[in-house]
Amino acid sequence: MEAKRSRDVLKARLEAEDYQKLIRIDNPKLHQFIAKYVELCNPDTIFVCTDSPEDIRYIRQEAIRTGEEMELAMDGNTVHFDGYYDQARDKKNTKFLLPPGVDLGSDINAMNREEGVKEIHDILKGIMQGHQLYVRFFCLGPLNSEFSIPAVQLTDSSYVAHSEDLLYRQGYEEFVRLGQSARFFKFVHSAGELDERRTSKNIDKRRVYIDPEDETVYSVNTQYGGNTIGLKKLAMRPAINRASKEGWLTEHMFIMGVHGPSKRVTYFSGAFPSLCGKTSTSMIGGETIVGDDIAYLRKKEGVIRVFNPERGIFGIIQGINSEDDPLIWKTLHAPGEIIFSNVLVTEEKGVHWIGKNEEEPEKGFHHSGEWTRGKRDANGDEISLSHPNARFTLDMKHLENVDPHLDNPEGVVIGGIIYGGRDSDTKVPVEESFDWMHGVITMGAALESETTAATLGKEGVRKINPMSNLDFLSIPIGKYIENHLNFGEGLKNPPRIFSVNYFLRDADGNFTNDKNDKAVWLKWMELRSHREVGAIKTPTGLIPKYEDLKRLFRAVLNKDYPEKDYSKQFTLKVAENLAKVERAEAFYKTKVPDTPQMVFNVLEEQRQRLIKASEKYGDYILPLKLKFS
Ligand code: SPV
Ligand code: MN
Numbered sequence: 001m002e003a004k005r006s007r008d009v010l011k012a013r014l015e016a017e018d019y020q021k022l023i024r025i026d027n028p029k030l031h032q033f034i035a036k037y038v039e040l041c042n043p044d045t046i047f048v049c050t051d052s053p054e055d056i057r058y059i060r061q062e063a064i065r066t067g068e069e070m071e072l073a074m075d076g077n078t079v080h081f082d083g084y085y086d087q088a089r090d091k092k093n094t095k096f097l098l099p100p101g102v103d104l105g106s107d108i109n110a111m112n113r114e115e116g117v118k119e120i121h122d123i124l125k126g127i128m129q130g131h132q133l134y135v136r137f138f139c140l141g142p143l144n145s146e147f148s149i150p151a152v153q154l155t156d157s158s159y160v161a162h163s164e165d166l167l168y169r170q171g172y173e174e175f176v177r178l179g180q181s182a183r184f185f186k187f188v189h190s191a192g193e194l195d196e197r198r199t200s201k202n203i204d205k206r207r208v209y210i211d212p213e214d215e216t217v218y219s220v221n222t223q224y225g226g227n228t229i230g231l232k233k234l235a236m237r238p239a240i241n242r243a244s245k246e247g248w249l250t251e252h253m254f255i256m257g258v259h260g261p262s263k264r265v266t267y268f269s270g271a272f273p274s275l276c277g278k279t280s281t282s283m284i285g286g287e288t289i290v291g292d293d294i295a296y297l298r299k300k301e302g303v304i305r306v307f308n309p310e311r312g313i314f315g316i317i318q319g320i321n322s323e324d325d326p327l328i329w330k331t332l333h334a335p336g337e338i339i340f341s342n343v344l345v346t347e348e349k350g351v352h353w354i355g356k357n358e359e360e361p362e363k364g365f366h367h368s369g370e371w372t373r374g375k376r377d378a379n380g381d382e383i384s385l386s387h388p389n390a391r392f393t394l395d396m397k398h399l400e401n402v403d404p405h406l407d408n409p410e411g412v413v414i415g416g417i418i419y420g421g422r423d424s425d426t427k428v429p430v431e432e433s434f435d436w437m438h439g440v441i442t443m444g445a446a447l448e449s450e451t452t453a454a455t456l457g458k459e460g461v462r463k464i465n466p467m468s469n470l471d472f473l474s475i476p477i478g479k480y481i482e483n484h485l486n487f488g489e490g491l492k493n494p495p496r497i498f499s500v501n502y503f504l505r506d507a508d509g510n511f512t513n514d515k516n517d518k519a520v521w522l523k524w525m526e527l528r529s530h531r532e533v534g535a536i537k538t539p540t541g542l543i544p545k546y547e548d549l550k551r552l553f554r555a556v557l558n559k560d561y562p563e564k565d566y567s568k569q570f571t572l573k574v575a576e577n578l579a580k581v582e583r584a585e586a587f588y589k590t591k592v593p594d595t596p597q598m599v600f601n602v603l604e605e606q607r608q609r610l611i612k613a614s615e616k617y618g619d620y621i622l623p624l625k626l627k628f629s
Contacts, residue, residue: 003028006035013038018048022135025172026179030152034135037154037188040121043128048135049161051170059134059161060337067198068159068223073349075335080159081367082224082342083199084377086206088389089226089233089274089455089471094208096237096474105476107591113211120209120218127190127220131156136164138231139171140185140239140296140309145409147298147307149239150174150182153230155189160228163339166395167312168231169407185215185238187230192221197369199223208234212241212474225314225341225391232314233472236294239309241474244483249297252469254282255290255306255412257403258526266526269295269306270418270500271444271468275389275452277420277502277518279315283328284519286556288403289396290412298411302492305411312395317343318388319355324515327401336398342367342390353386360385388453415529419467420500421449426576427501429513429569430521431541432528436488439497441602442540445481446584450503464587478594485596496529499541504569512569520552538572538626539609546623570623574614581607 001009010031011019022031038046047062049055063069069078095109097116104110134155141148150171155161175182193201200206206221217234219227226233239250253269260266267290272278279292291308292315298305315328317340322329332338344352344364352361363372368383375383396402405412417439421427433439444467451461455471464470466477473480488494500521504512524544527533535542546566553561581603588595617625 001032001036003032006032009035009039014046014048018046021048021050025175027175027182028180030175030182030184033152033186034154037124038133041124041128041133041156041188041190042126043131043133043156045132046135047132049137049172051137051172056165059158059165062132063158063162066158068157069162069339070345071349072340072345072351074333076337077335077340077351078338079340079343079345079351081197081199083195083203084368086200086203086222086224087342087367087387088224088453090206090208090222091455091457091471093206094227095210097209097211099213103476104473105478105592107470107477108473116209117211120207120220123205123207123220124188124190124218127192128156131190132158134158134161136161137171137175138164138168139174140168140231140235141307142407142409142411143169143174145307147296147305147409147411149185149242149309150178151185151187151231151235153187153189155187155228155230157189157191157223157228159223159339160189160225160230163225163229163314163393164231166337166339166393167229167310167314169311185217185230185235187217187219187234189219189228189230190221191223191228210234210237210474212238215242225393229314231309232294235309236472237474239296240469240472240480243296244475244479247487248299249483249487251295251297251467252293252472253295254278254292255295255308256282257288257290257405257412258522259287260523260526260530261532266415266529267306267412268416268418268522268525269297269414270420271447272420273422273449273452273465273468274455275316276422276449276468279313280325280515281518281522283325283399283401284516284522285327285401286519287522288401289399290403290406297414297487299487299491302490304414304491304495306414307411308406311397311406312393314391314393317353317390317392318386320353321355321357323357327399331394331398332392337395339393340390341393342387344371344385353390354384354388414495416496416498416525418498418500418525419443419447420502421447421465421468422452422503423448423501424450424503424505426573426580427499427504428543428572429502429504429517430498430500430524431538431543432525432535433497433499433541436491436494436497437485437598438541438602440481440484440488441599442606443497443499444484445588445599446580446603448580448583464584476594477592478596481599482596485598496525498525498528506568512565516557519556520549523552523556524548536623536626538621538623539613540572540577540606543570543623567622567624572613572621572623572626574610574619574621578607578610581610
């Protein structure tokens, strides 16, 4: 649509005040985009949000007026329910739209661009009749930063517009400032027709289509945040594509400050698949949080600087309890703007979730409607008190442990990178790689995890998930790994790379660690990144020495750390580690045609080290035997 016609459309469809808000932004491409989807989706009314306090308040009130959220007893708290079958990211219907000749490989869901655009435009046609369209502007990353990305969201869901207000930096003024120079991402969302409970009705037509070249994402007939909140996982995909072209990285990582001796703060970013402890790690007591889910890694003058494109948390609530998670617990029980989703609402208008260490109510209201214990769904399955993927949404400014550099336009310099997965039987709880390449390949590219409730489908299946980013990759996996290898070049002081495993179990199936032991691993990694403690060299990496952990367990958790626990946790399991190498090799050989040769070389070296060690020490090697460095 040409510039003049798009302005005419906007003028005809918007109230004068909203039209003026848009015209203040001098960007014809933006106007064209908005006009196009106004015409196609045909909303009854349009609200342009400038981020003024009145506009923000209006969005919040709309969420309650429309019934997408309900107020709870605690001041500022609301609850939102997604449809019973709309509780997680829909991988099957999330697809990249690609022009002919572009192939992302068999593990990434894609379709022909032209067909996809046609299909989604057909679904979007007239979809907002009877709805209000909210137009919102955000900034992915700190304001006034050369590294941030502006983004515009069109949505007919007040819940989505409200959630984004807590999760992202407001960007209207940023768009005004940037004018025509803004290289912005675009998101179009419609919850589609709603049922009497205000949840998306036509989930058979649920679609999330990503056009990486056009940096546009379409999402329809769904409300679940991971499918709809444009700036979250939807933005990650075009950001990975843009990063790949420009030589930086977009990662599924938390960012946190780990507080070392003498007030030293060392920043770590950590990639774990969904539901594997990213939020709880970044929220651990005594440390400070920069972000819990997404990180942009930029290189400037030989140093890696990391940014959080978000400023809020859309965190898993299951299992949060007053003992293990005191910081988040406190925030979840204080007045303040929090959106709970898919939790149980009690008669007193409080909230409850699985694993909250308080007496469980026998009844309440949640995503399946009225709930009493023992209720079953249409398939005869018992409906749990809250959904395992139930979440809370809040602005990190409510947290007492928010890091002072969250909004630093220069980001924070990173001292260590952590890869973690859900691994019941192979990897030790914490380990450092030999170097960047070894870490990227054996800990990042070979990262595996057992599937969780964060995506639809069976749980507990072990899958390779490179850098925990597979669900979001918009470039071929091989290219992505190569980008990581290249990113490590020319660094003045490369960050150390570590792996952690919080989910190791013993032969009886019990976890070998307590939930909060991660606090110790973090302190150990902090010291290692400054080379202030030694380590034991094993065939798979560098592991802690017993005496260092013993000291840290006492200092951090005031806990004794018996040597038998250490031996159990840090025993090198040769056969399991060899099998892991095999699985990684098979994955890259069969599924990733453009795998850099280095991946196979480094995996082969790991295999040889494991074989050699087992010839000397057997199949299960106690760490004390390996004390040779
Ligand atoms: C995840 O599943 O990795 C999340 C939540 O962080 S979602 O927004 O659904 O992606
Ligand atoms: Mn995530």
